[in-house]
Amino acid sequence: MAENVIVTKSFDFAVKIVKFSFHMQETKKEYVISRQLLKSGTSIGANIEESQGAISKAEFIAKLQISLKEAKEAKYWLRLIHASDIYSNPNLKELTNECGELIVILTSILKSAKANR
Numbered sequence: 770m771a772e773n774v775i776v777t778k779s780f781d782f783a784v785k786i787v788k789f790s791f792h793m794q795e796t797k798k799e800y801v802i803s804r805q806l807l808k809s810g811t812s813i814g815a816n817i818e819e820s821q822g823a824i825s826k827a828e829f830i831a832k833l834q835i836s837l838k839e840a841k842e843a844k845y846w847l848r849l850i851h852a853s854d855i856y857s858n859p860n861l862k863e864l865t866n867e868c869g870e871l872i873v874i875l876t877s878i879l880k881s882a883k884a885n886r
Contacts, residue, residue: 786810
């Protein structure tokens with residue numbers, strides 16, 4: 770079976786978000802924003818995984834729309850961390866870029882899925 774790119778990318782992103790958020794909590798003792806990022810950043814992949822078992826096209830689209838919403842939220846938190854200078858980390862730019870890639874991929878998948886309803 771071929772690799773599902775969005776499943777793999779979202780899982781890899783979630784792992785990085787977990788490590789990033791926990792490191793931010795340990796080093797900066799910052800728990801509010803890091804927790805928000807942790808929740809939204811890991812929810813992307815969780816909803817994508819759920820979409821893989823959808824029993825209808827409508828359910829598939831709904832789960833991916835939730836993933837897209839969560840990806841946009843995660844990108845917001847990453848941008849806020851950068852703009853507010855509360856945590857300087859070399860992985861911040863990479864995570865922001867990866868989140869943007871997930872948004873582009875999810876948008877494309879949703880566009881195709883809606884067109885093929």
